[in-house]
Amino acid sequence: MIHVSEFKDLAQLTIHKVGNSSNEESLICSKAPLQLEDETIGQLLITYFIQPFTNAAEYFRFYHESDLQLNEVFQYCRRIFNNPDDFQEQSVNIAKHLYKHSTHPKIKGGELYIAYFSNCQADGEDVEAIGIFKSENRDTYLKVFLDDENYQVNYDDGININKLDKGCLVFNTEEENGFKVSIVDSISKQTEAVYWKDAFLQVQRREDSYHQTETAVNMCKQFIHNKLPTEYEMDRVDQVDLLNKSAAYFKDKEQFQLDDFAQEVLGHPDAIASFKEYRNEYEQANQQSIPDEFDISAPAVKKQQKLFKSILKLDKNFHVYIHGNREMIERGFDEATNMNYYKLLFENES
Structure with missing residues (x-):
């Protein structure tokens, strides 16, 4: 600074x-x-x-x-x-x-x-x-x-x-x-x-930690938004959950490690393989290099935080902000009204 x-x-x-x-x-x-x-x-x-x-x-x-x-x-x-x-x-x-x-x-x-x-x-x-x-x-x-x-x-x-x-x-x-x-x-x-x-x-x-962090954050967001839903059955809640995990990784870690990120955020071997393949596609399409390891820039993470939108928009009636445990929200279908619904589980109301 x-x-x-x-x-x-x-x-x-x-x-x-x-x-x-x-x-x-x-x-x-x-x-x-x-x-x-x-x-x-x-x-x-x-x-x-x-x-x-x-x-x-x-x-x-x-x-x-x-x-x-x-x-x-x-x-x-x-x-x-x-x-x-x-x-x-x-x-x-x-x-x-x-x-x-x-x-x-x-x-x-x-x-x-x-x-x-x-x-x-x-x-x-x-x-x-x-x-x-x-x-x-x-x-x-x-x-x-x-x-x-x-x-x-x-x-x-x-x-x-x-x-x-x-x-x-x-x-x-x-x-x-x-x-x-x-x-x-x-x-x-x-x-x-x-x-x-x-x-x-x-x-x-410059090809420094700020630029590398900004590029990696954008690549991860696009992978979760655009690539994963085309390969797996994934609802919006699962996407938001992965975005939250990605945001937490960049915020809490001092160094980005490709294998560590893939295992901690994605977990599934097929998703990890798809992520690494997408990294190569992203580099070629954008002519930008994303190293396997680099120091994470806190200012770059702060600037890019808006990309990790943990908001579930339901028609024009509700916006649900999801910040924590994925298991606390369940998706279902109501045959009587022929409409989808979400069930939110919580202990305290404020």
């Missing part, structure tokens, strides 16, 4: 204005880095830049479909790490590269901040970092001030330091694999926002 307190040394900062080229907006680049003489402003900027990353447990890396060396942002960051004196020149290159990709009509222009942190921490490792941040939305602020013994009200236009629109932190580690990169995009669900991650930065997920 990333914490603001781990970024204490903001060595260099420059600001450029990047407009939307398709809307005939300009690119305006500063000639020199900003001179930060006020310590309070410096700390406010660090909080503005870093606070949005505190819940970002997922890391990416720069890539290029042909050759990593052709990724432009990767090259500009590497030059800064190799020679911090080139900071301003490379920041202009980064701004020009973003401007080139700011062509969608809905992309807003805004200030682009390029920051160089000479010392911070990434997963306990002391490293340098480069921050690339963009503010696209501005807010209106009321100003209350005293004038000739009377309070007056005015307003001003500015940036809300609690709302970073887009951000990227590049840590000077694992250069050979495209660096370790963390990303924030507050409007990532909108189609016009993919330019930040896919076109401008060109990043992909």
Whole structure:
């Protein structure tokens, strides 16, 4: 996890204005880095830049479909790490590269901040970092001030330091694999926002425990939902029971082991064989690798918890939440009404 307190040394900062080229907006680049003489402003900027990353447990890396060396942002960051004196020149290159990709009509222009942190921490490792941040939305602020013994009200236009629109932190580690990169995009669900991650930065997920956990959770869920019912007579309660067991496994264990998971959750030899076969099919279909063993990422499990929905929906009348013993619920058919029913067994009511 990333914490603001781990970024204490903001060595260099420059600001450029990047407009939307398709809307005939300009690119305006500063000639020199900003001179930060006020310590309070410096700390406010660090909080503005870093606070949005505190819940970002997922890391990416720069890539290029042909050759990593052709990724432009990767090259500009590497030059800064190799020679911090080139900071301003490379920041202009980064701004020009973003401007080139700011062509969608809905992309807003805004200030682009390029920051160089000479010392911070990434997963306990002391490293340098480069921050690339963009503010696209501005807010209106009321100003209350005293004038000739009377309070007056005015307003001003500015940036809300609690709302970073887009951000990227590049840590000077694992250069050979495209660096370790963390990303924030507050409007990532909108189609016009993919330019930040896919076109401008060109990043992909790192093959770390977070990614492996997320992939394995999704694969297990799809196996229980889609594969098992086609091979075995299985009602919805049995599916929910398996989903609950899967969720408990990922939540309680520190390491995923394929054989251990299959035996503990599925149990039956035929189901285990089907699960391992499905793992291979899933890897090929999604071009993702799921190792036999890996460390389970708690943040990834928390994020994916919604996939394990333990809800039994009965027509439009009832939602039954199943959290525990499968033996406490029985399914039957009532011939008098020609309808299915469930019998729930319990000791106490609250």
